[in-house]
Amino acid sequence: MSEEDADSGVLLPHNRKQPVSIYDIAKEAGVSPSTVSRALSKPGRVSAKTEKHIRDAAAALGYSINPLARALLTGRTGTLGLLLSDITNPVYFDLVRGAGRVVSAEGYTLVLAESQELPGLEAQTAERLLSLVEGLVLVGTRLKEEEILRLAERKPVVLVNREVPSLPHVVPDITPGIRDAIAHLASSGHQSVAFLSGPATSWMSAWRWETVMTEALQRGMNVVEIGPGSPTHEGGAEGLRRVLASGVTAVLTYNDLMAIGLLTACQEAGIAVPEDLSVVGFDDIFACDFTSPPLTTIRTPLGSAGEDAFRRLIATVKGLEEQGPSDLTTELVIRKSTSYRRQIGQLGPHSP
Amino acid sequence: MSEEDADSGVLLPHNRKQPVSIYDIAKEAGVSPSTVSRALSKPGRVSAKTEKHIRDAAAALGYSINPLARALLTGRTGTLGLLLSDITNPVYFDLVRGAGRVVSAEGYTLVLAESQELPGLEAQTAERLLSLVEGLVLVGTRLKEEEILRLAERKPVVLVNREVPSLPHVVPDITPGIRDAIAHLASSGHQSVAFLSGPATSWMSAWRWETVMTEALQRGMNVVEIGPGSPTHEGGAEGLRRVLASGVTAVLTYNDLMAIGLLTACQEAGIAVPEDLSVVGFDDIFACDFTSPPLTTIRTPLGSAGEDAFRRLIATVKGLEEQGPSDLTTELVIRKSTSYRRQIGQLGPHSP
DNA sequence: GGAGAAATTGCAACCGGTTGAAAGCAGGCT
């Protein structure tokens, strides 16, 4: 009556159930395996009666297709890859959401991988991922152009926040946002601005700096680049000393995480933001509106970028026409970390 | 002299390079494919001379193994899966980082997928992912016990923040953190507390509520559950009305995102935290120390949980011994969102 | 130098589907 050695908590070691194959179904239904294959994946190629019979048998046996076996011959795994430098960077939230929306709406499965900002690991991870998926989106990749092109030879590749000639890419136009940010600072009386840059290998960081410089010069402001630095909280905090040393009155950062780090460091150092220093972030991640003070930042539409990138990837995978380039733009979001330039007092050693 | 139609921006349509196989290498090196296979994957099974010869040929041709082909026969894809309900939830940052560390140190590749809190999608995604990986970690899954067991029949599965009999799981002990939080509130004069719960299908939410109730009762406090709600910013904000209606003076939330949402809603509604209402979050995500006020919360060691989960998964995949259960615990982190209970004034309709 | 053991290599089947080509079969037409 009493159960014997039940609930012993022991896990069955390795007796995995072996899955049912089309051969099992074929035997069950009394047809050949190829008929089963066609019944299940080529509607209309077998008679309605046999198809129903086979589908019933498949359902009865609990069949589910082995995607690896299918992919070996056809290349179709039903999955698409998204490779990020750092999944835990909030910048990518919206992008991942947008990607997920499009991918699952099209019946694919999204698989993500991250390279943890390590150059060697990124190439290796991309390599591994590439053989499991039908196509790949690379976001803010640090790979060299040749490496990217080599990947693109094997499977369709779409880039986000990176341009490589002849490869499809989705890059929001950063000029409007930067132009407005510089105008905003200029009209608030700032005459010198610093750009706190990200990793040296980041194409996007280089481009943002380039654009900041161009726009600042057009307004007759002085502008310096400080960096490169890690695109993180810590990276931003570490930049504070050099920002103060430079004597600027306003800073743009490569991304919001750095801006938040800078804000935190300012608080600890007793620098008042925005009274002593104006800070502008980049991307408008989810934490921006509850920092203190709330962060003025340049919003990039990364959700739409993710959607666009995967729409294009799927079009390519399916062999459809290339779509025209997507036109995404950026805009300045003014919160409380920027203000009129105080005329009294001056920061840094450059001013007497 | 001038380049002709260069830079036309046209992408080569679908002429993907077909990859080199072991057969190509075999031909190149003048041996049989099986020897190539052994040379590359079974060190010592072929003579040193041939092995070198084959490796040279492989390198010359730029060979890289096709993991699908290998996996079809052996089941080894070299990848491990991590399935989350929502990748963009900052709760998982540390977990993903910990997982990444262990997985890449062991030579595997981590692939992530998310179920976007949709029950149907989670089962389907798990199914797809399962056939691509050697083992799977499910975090805070909403799947039903039978569904989880069915997955575990096919490949090794490890659970985080969820218990299922006979399956390995990693669940930090929430009791110490909750006990300290309740003690902290009690000693500050609070006599009633609410728990703002997460999704109805979340095992972890149910357990947290259960523990909060037990601990509160032991202290003689009144305690109510408010929910279920979405485990997000919005979910927290939406809970405010009912929190106020209940007349409690302190709230614990299912997670930090909800606590932050609650904080934001309080600010908008003119409720002072912590003077009018004390708020305690759960997990200690990265944004907690720059909310206003900074959030008191119960820290869960999700980084270690991720590491542990994958260490166990890898041990199982490799057929090693089961390790003993990992003992992870939680602790209260006191910041500024909790305080002594104001004796003057009372919130909500229950007090005259 | 030769028997026997050990190391090395090749053959062929296999994993689980897919697909071109051929075979089987029913119905329509002269």
Add this chain to the structure above:
DNA sequence: AGCCTGCTTTCAACCGGTTGCAATTTCTCC
């Protein structure tokens, strides 16, 4: 009847590796 047409189904090869077994070579030792 005989033949052609078109639909349904099967045969067999294939994708790219892996592996048990057997064949071949090399080594060892008497």
